[in-house]
Amino acid sequence: MADKFRIISWNLRHTIGAGAVQVSELIAQTRPDLMLMQEVEETMAALPAQLGGNYTRIALPGRHHGLAAWSPHDFTAQPGGLDLQPGLIVRRVCQLLECGGFTVANVHLSHGQWLNRRQLRRIAAQMPERAAILGDCNMIGAPFLPGFADVGARIATHRMSGMVPLRLDRCFLRGVDCLYATVLPRGASDHHPLLVDVR
Template structure:
């Protein structure tokens, strides 16, 4: 039997778009985990190399490739999953079929996302994800969104710094953290290395 976090408990989540085979390596991911000591790490554009994380660190792990792609979303956690992670198919754009990785921790649910470009489609995808989650919920990852999120019931509690440079020049805040039924204790964008995205770290507290 797994034990869920209780109301008032806090935990740290780290999110990082690894930038497929050109970006962050397994060693880069391990460096960040050892430096930041997160409870949960969600990754986007993750490939098979990160499948070694549970062998090295223990814990709980799952990776879901995008349809027809070698990379996808992955989650490593010190906290146990209450059931095997699943995914939901998202309203699709013109090029990429996208899914959201859904992880249930009992007292809250977590969606690891790499959303499509385009404000309208992006918000449709977020509404689709939120319908599959507990009241206490975290949606975190690469949103590919430059404007406000506008998802009813959720607050954007991620760091306000820019996390990505488009074409290595234009700074954008693409990596976000939305919560419902939780509060933020701390949020930081970590230094950029390995990938074209900066990792983001958010410490949250469960609401009543």
């Protein structure tokens, strides 16, 4: 791995949130090695035409949106997915990406506070020793995830009903060091992008 590997995770807010133009602008400004996205519609497939690089998307079962990732680098293995314990309404999956020396899980977990922690533990059990889990965890409070460090910036990433500040977007690392973490302006979404530099 290079001296620094930059990852951004952003819940775009499907239908009315950030689109390919806003994502392209953020990538141009921040130059990530990996851009993770949640609530991504099919139209985001235009991203490589604007920026080059590699793009992959996995839809949530029965939904028009899902999880996606863009990178200027080649993925070192075919991106995959993992079915998670279903919620009452939405069936959840996570996206698994091999990034040259460690594995990244792109997640959008359920709202239930017991269920999302079960989903997180299921993901962690499938990950190798060097691993990162990032995304919209819909989680309030401690994750109870042994072996992983919660390294995301301790700043609210979402305001429920536009008022209550919550830190829903997280980054958990195992066997990987965090060099820097912050949140970025939210733009057209209702979530702030989470930026982490790892090594």
